[in-house]
Amino acid sequence: MMVRKLAEVTVVLRTEIKSRKENDYARCIMHLSKNILIHQIFGANTDVGKTVLVTALVLASASRGRHVRYLKPVSTGPIRDADDEFVKRFGKRFHSRIQQKCLFRFKEPPTDEIVNKFVSAYINDCARRTADKTDVYIETAGGVHSPSISGTSQVDSYRPLRFPVILVGDSKLGGISSTISAYESLLLRGYSVDAIMTFQDDYYRNWEYLSEYFAERDVHVASLPLPPPKLDNAHLNFTTTDSYYSRLLHDERLTNLNDHLDKRHAGRIHELQSMPDRSRNCIWWPFVQHGFVKDPEDVTVIDSAHGDFFSVYTGHSSKTSSLLSPSFDGSASWWTQAFGHAHSSLAIAAARAAGRYGHVMFPQATHLPALKLAEKLVSPNGPGSGWASRVFFSDDGSTAMEVALKMALRAYCTRYGADLKQADKQQLGVLGLKGSYHGDTIGAMDACYAGDGVYTCEWHSAKGFWLDPPTVSMRDGKAIITLPDSFGIREPLWQKHIVVDSLPWVYDIPGRLDTELAESYRRSINQIMRKLDAQQPPIRLAALVLEPLVMGAGGMIFVDPLFQRILIDVVRGAEPRRGDDAWRGLPVIFDEVFVGLYRLGLQSCIPTLGIKPDIAVYAKTLTGGVVPLAVTLASSSIFEAFLSESKADALLHGHSYTAHAVGCEVANKSLAMMDKLAVSDTWTGMRRSWRGQSASAPPSPMWSMWNPEFLTEVSRLQTVNSAMSMGTVLAIKLRGSGEGYRSQLAQDHLQSIKVPPDDESFGIHFRTLGDVAYFMTSLNTSRDTIKELETRILSALSAS
Structure with a gap:
């Protein structure tokens, strides 16, 4: 009889799911409103009396004149023992104020995502139906780490909703340990625990210890009498x-x-209401003109973040019942996010290292997280495979680039600097590309073309020479290589815009090395280098510094990889080989802070270019967006330039938090997760969609999480000058402005996507580089989310 009833309920629920509009449960929304007070009830263990205590809360709320909603998302036991039936049975005295519901009452409910979407929809329905004060209690099953039907720990499966928590403690033997452990598990995953409830068992008296323990942590503990024994x-x-x-x-x-x-x-x-004004009074934001921040709604208040989404406070302007709204993190939080926000595996890795080490100083010392990370980076499976022998740790990409420049300049001076005075050494320059950007510290800025002076300061003094690079993009539905105006003689390629077979073809460097375009690049670069040698006064160049494939902050400029390859060949060809490992010509630095570690779908750009640097820098996704950490990888010949019996010859550079254990441990976990994702069926399928050939065709290094048809379509829009994507990155250059970085064009054209189109969707938080709009996903953003982003972007640009 019970089996038949469960089967009947299953059919009803599945029919209900199918009957809903597809986007009714499009997004899990973290709900907050003035009139609806929501709490999710977790248990420290199974059989701790959650339902008994929740029922007490339900009755107490109703006795205060409140409307009360009790929700059991998933119930798998017999209906006669169901928790919602228990609440109904003892809530009859307040039956007009209490409603109870179980969403899924069968042994195999849908996925965690579906459950959360139904919970979110249930809360939204509550908000729409009443303006009265309402208390909502959502009871989980079992303990904090009891698995959902999909096998996910409950504390993880419900995290997208992030409702405030009431934890029911364990009053029995061992309950002190299980209660504290459950509390810490909740904190590790970003939950806010508002209170702890437990029974006053006078035999074990756990409540006494727990009350004192949590009082020191400013957590309210309510200990209630034990219920009568079941008869x-x-x-x-x-x-x-x-x-x-x-x-x-x-x-x-x-x-x-x-x-x-x-x-x-x-x-x-x-707190949320007051944060905009408080922030405007004491915070100096990066890359923000404070003269534009005039009203509270100009400040993005982020209550929390999970996966690809911020939970943003919109109470100052919201037209919906909730004061929170989901907003897609369209810049991957300045290019740092690898697996989305608040990934529990990375949080636990950080806690593990913090608990074991805190921070320990690093000179002439070692610890396991740093050692394992260094070994991984220079291993056959790391970005330093086959060329790097040393790893230098620093804080962020800019400081790691300062380290790289110090390494390269010392190596140059050791080999060529016998005739150089100290003043001459201070004027050594670098060879690079216009549009490059290597960070905001003074030395990193000095290694960039001054250009229009956007990324400069009073002390900035650009040192070197920068070439105009050919670029790659989609224009009007066609793959194009665009030659710069300053490129000089282009014969036999007179046209500025060269239509090519496809974007994947552009990244087939071995197949392009013997083309006429390659020879044209070689002639042009050699001609420029001869002019530099003859220039008076001469510019003495000591390093070649490149952002491989894409120059990020300069405007998401996709450089023709063939040009970069030829440039390195020309620079190195000026000097005979000294040995397999020795650098030649000029030390070559790859700034892979932005492009490396799978931001472009590749662990490193080195295999694509088919040539190895002498120094390379990595940061950003290295730690999955959890904590700052950067590394500078160097070859043996670069390292040996600092090797002697004199301390003065050492690389005297460091940071208080060099190789901090928390960052190293998180990086190790992040890299392991990347390696697994890189060979996943999901990525294999997306690569195949860009190949445009049979599954047996050799894979191209060029692929993107953005749909190729979408890229083609957006490139044909009247408002779009060009578009390009690779890996997680999408860049769209708008028509109609010659102001470059200072332009508001991209912001104006895409203003509408910031706001959710309806209650069930999400806003899109994004940043622009003047007339260039760029969007970035995490490495594991769902295909459904990307499709919705594509639709919204196309709609906004078509209407503008």
């Missing part, structure tokens, strides 16, 4: 239990708990 006689059992609840309604401990929950809810809203 075999159903009528008598109901009577004694109902009397128990009648007494609790007059217990000040329950009243105090309700008051505390109300206070926490009001405090949270007040």
Whole structure:
């Protein structure tokens, strides 16, 4: 009989799912409103009395004149023992104010995502149906780490919703340990624990210890009397239990708990409301003209983040019932996110290292996280495979580039600097590309073309020479290589825009090395180098510095990789080979801070260019967007330039937090996750969609998480000058402005996508580089999310 009932309910629920509009549950929304107070109930263990205590909360809320919603997302046991039926049975005295519901009552419910979407929709429905004060209690099953049906720990499966938590502690033997462990598991995953409830078991007296322990952590503990033992006689059992609840309604401990929950809810809203003005009064934001920040709505208040989404406070302008709105992190938080925000595996790795080491100083010392990371980076499976022998740790990409420049300049001076005075050494320059950017520290800025002076300061003094690079893009549906105006003689290729077979063809460097275009590049670069040698006064170049394939902050400029390859060949061809490992011509630095570690779908750009650098820099996704950490990889011949018996010859550069254990441990976990993702079926399928050939065709290094048809379509829009994508990156250059970085063109054209089109969708938080709009996914952003982004971007640009 029970099996048949469960089967009937399953059919009803599945029919209900299919009958809904597809986008009714398009997004899990973290809900917050003034009138609806939501708490999710987790248990420290199974059989700790969650339902008994939640029922007490339900009755107490109803007794205060509130409407109450009790929700059990998933129930797998017999209906007669179902938690929502228990709440219904003892809530009859307030039946007009209490509603209870179970979403999925069968042994194999849908995925965690579907469950969360239904929970989110249920909350939205509550908000739409009433403007009265309403308390919502959502009860989980089992303990914090009891697995969902999909096998995911509950604490992870419900994390996208991030409702405030009431943790039901364990009052039995071992309950102190399980309660504290459950609490810490919740904190590690970003939950806010508003209170702890537990029974006053006078035999174990766990509540006494827990009250004192959590008082030091500013967590309210409500300890309530034990319920009467369950009786075999159903009528008598109901009577004694109902009397128990009648007494609790007059217990000040329950009243105090309700008051505390109300206070926490009001405090949270007040905090969010006050944050814009408080921030404008004391924060100096990076890359922001504060003269434009005039109103509270000009400040993005991020309440939390998970996966690809911020949970943004919109109370100052929201037209929906919720004060929070999901917003897609369209710049991957300045290019750092690899697996989305708040990934539990990375959070646990950080906590593991923080608990074991904190921070320990690094000169002439070692620890396992740093050693493992260094070994991984120079291993056959790392970006330093076959060329790098040393790893230097620093804080961020800019400082890592400063280290790289110091390495290269010392190596140059050791080999060629016998005739150089100290003043001459201070004027050594670099060879690079216009549009490059290597960070905001002074030395890194000096290695960039001054250009229009955007990324400069009063001390900035550009040192070197920068070439105009040919670029790659889609224009009007065609793959194009664009030669710069300053390129000089282009014969036999007189045209400025060269139409090519396809984007993947552009990245087939071995197949292009003997083309006429390659020879044209070689002639042009050699001609420029001869002019530099003859220039008076001469510019003495000591290093070649490149952002391989894409120059990021300069405007998401996709450089023809063949040009970069030929440039390195020309620079190195000026000097005979000294040995397999020795650098030649000029030391070559690859700045892979932005492009490396799979941002472009590649672990490194080195295999694509088919040539190895002498120094390379990595940061950003190295730690999955959790903590700052950067590394500078160097070959043996670069390292040996600093090797002697004199300390003065050492690389005297360092940071207080060099090789901090937290960052190294997180980086090790992040790289392991990347390696697994790189060979996943998901990525294999996306690569194949860009190949445009049979599955047996050799893979191209050029592929993107953005759909190739979408890229073609957006490149044909009247408002678009060109578009390009690779890996997680999409860049769109708009028509109509010659102001470059100072332009507001991209912001103006895409302003509409910032706001969700409806209650079930999301806003898109993005940043621009003047007339260039760029968007970036995580390495694991879902295909459905990308499709919605593509639709929204196309719609906005078509309408503008």
